[in-house]
Amino acid sequence: MTATASPTGGTPHGPGRGLVRELLRTKPVDRIVAEGGQGEGGELRRSMSLLQLTLFSVGATLGTGIFVVLGEAVPKAGPAVVLAFVLAAVTALFSALSYAELAGTIPVSGSSYSYAYATLGELVAWVCGWCLLLEYAVSVSAVAVGWGSYLNEFFAKAFDVTMPAAISNSPGEGGGVLNLPAVAVVAIATFLLLRGTSESATANTVMVFLKIAVLLFFCAVAFTAFRGGNLTPFAPMGWAGISAAGSKVFFSYIGFDAASTAGEEARNPRRDLPLAIVLSLAIVTAVYVLVGLAAVGAMHWTRFELSGSEASLARVLDEATGRSWPSMILSLGAVVAIASVVLTVMYGQTRILFAMSRDGLVPHVFQKVSPRRAVPVANTLIVAAFIAVLAAAVPLGRLVDATSIGTLFAFSLVSVGVIVLRRTRPDLPRSFRTPLYPVTPLLGVGFCVYLMVGLGGVTWMVFLLWTLVGLAAYALYGRRHSRLAPGNRKENR
Template sequence: MNLFRKKSITDLIKETGQKNAALKKELGAFDLSMLGIGAIIGTGIFVLTGVAAAEHAGPALILSFILSGLACVFAALCYAEFASTVPVSGSAYTYSYATFGELIAWILGWDLILEYGLASSAVASGWSGYFQGLLAGFGIHFPKALTSAYDPANGTFVDVPAILIVLLITFLLTQGVKKSAKFNSIIVIVKLAVILLFIAVGAWYVKPTNWTPFMPFGFSGVATGAATVFFAYIGFDAVSTAAEEVRNPQRNMPIGIIASLLVSTILYIIVSGILTGIVPYQNLDVKNPVAFALNYIHQDWVAGFISVGAIAGITTVLLVMIYGQTRLFYAISRDGLLPKIFSKIDKKKQTPIVNSWITAFLVSIFAGFVPLSKLAELTNIGTLFAFMTVSVGILYLRKTKDAPKTGFKVPFVPWIPILSFLFSGYLVLQLPALTWISFFTWLVIGLFVYFGYGRKHSTLNQPLQQIRKIG
């Protein structure tokens, strides 16, 4: 049996029009840009900036964000061409099906399941921490046993707020993609306003002396910082999972992907510069560095707004991550590599409702019971692996005869895809050995699932089965 059999781009696009499994096309360029910003600006700007500055990069955190941003810009151009050429749910998984074949597509899809699943769970845990902190300010406290993941030594057994936010976001997603996108846009505007408030207030308290030494840990520290803050950028590829629900995807998908990444990168660079200019980098190793910086300069009233903005920011990240996970399950299931229950569409809402609640259940288990403090690197390696595959995929796509000639095209091929591959490859090499071991363990489990279920039930295998029956 051919493990590298491909789906033609024509067939992939035809499948999106099937009456029983069609998603509703309701999103425009603005909706996509806001989804991207909603996914990118959140945990990275409100949490990771402090750790990366204090432990790795110092004031050169600005360079770390530029390095990560460059890797993402090159990858984003590649994603934009694929999303414009193959406007089908599934992101890098679907693109690989058209260029590299089924086995590689499955490996990448299994990799993305890990990325979205762990990211959703980690973000839900982070949201729980900020939310409980906000409630504590009003004198409201959850029983300790219900405040964090399972850790009997500390008296905690389940993170109830994390589970509740996952269920709430899933309920919203099942009401239709347009309603979800409107909610996301409102919350994104709130958090952008809060970030601009921080910039407007904080800029007056910057002391250039805090920027020296600029690179206290050398360039290796900058590179490690870039690999750390890369977690902040993983959301933009979630935009490509919305392809089947977009009006005029050839135009709107590239706009949504590139615009959201550029806006987010510019804000990251400005905020990190002001942050390290206000507070000596050695003091930034805290969970809420932006609010901490405002307390440091005695602007406590703004720090309160920052807490609200952080909760809003993390909420939209969670929404887009869970959304991306459900659409990934949907695409893989439609190809037969996962059970068909994941690609069942509700006729009224035109969303995969059963799929959404299964996803919510799985994410809730991890968010509620499993401590995820050290799993950001595992999410990062999955994302970088996807970026590298999509970058190489562009070179194959240009040689594919049935690829549409219209739509967005990556400039300066093959140099942009090669740079994308090299930047992502450099960052992935900065991750610790334990991350690599965990990643390959997950991929081995995925191969067992594929050879035990997916290969047999693949839709590409159905014509062969029918021929055997006739014979």
């Protein structure tokens, strides 16, 4: 078949142009919002309050990061690690403000995937969703793997018993064969998710309050040993050290966008989603700065490198009190923190798959909703099984680093989406507007790209290979089954 030539010699109606239009087709915002909550067999239930949404994001963010990353960041910046946390928070804030605008404008479950579909087109949305699948699955598997070690530490200090290495370590690590605690924490999260969104949100709220209480307990104990001399010199490595530490601690802020995956289960999404995203970032920043200040005030910064990253907070408490029970309580807090992260991140992944399935880009099984529980049961079980196998039997190694690049890619797309939607749909009602537009979203893109460029070659290789696999999956399945495909539009109206 020959394409019709244009007067200028181009082929505007040719197969090439048709393919480009197909790949860049966007889903109208009005249609995305109208379909909100609808799935096969039932609807998601709007039951989450502002407090629950905020604590969902806090639960996803405030996890292993503060228990591990502080010990890695202090040797880079000294006592100025406090400023490093502030620097990372400002960097995250640029993306958070863009998330807040789009979450209030497009209050649906798909988070950055849905935002990209409305602004940048189907192919970009697919790649974004595909990257989020890698980010969520690998990160939650890695977090689940760490749960066993913290549980072992708690058992050792509380009851003087430990689990055998063969069943508590990941394969190829310390004699590990099958990490059963990782399977256990995934099973607990799955049970809560299947009970219902309201029940999951309530359990997360309890866990978040508990882990914040444990970190405040750490601060209270550490401040009893506070010595002003430990803060001098405040910035021994200067701005370069603060910047390096800021890059390190930035990834402890990942997760503030969790509330945006609950857009179809929020009671008042246009008002509550933007507030939840910004409030969660503020809460997490306050906790991080307070914990950092207490830690470097109680123990000289040069001793953090000797203590080992995973034991840094416990070492501070041991030195401050000379007893083991405070660090036992801290270990309990780490166990609760990890369980909360597993719950909220698994929830986010199921809701993103739910949105992608409703658009036809992944199989319909992921959008089937239980009429009784108002949750996607099959979706949750499939995700749980995949994560459990990954956590229990696969050595994750450096693959975990790939979660960072997928997150930054999604963050940058959200910032671009704000700019595109302001130009294409200025008439849309926006419950929150990103301040200092367009400077704020442009800075969001710039910071994300800067951090992506600084990641290692292996990370980029994993990211590119995963993207290629995703493009193949889109070509073989997503493109033909998309509800926006010409042959599918009529039957899916």
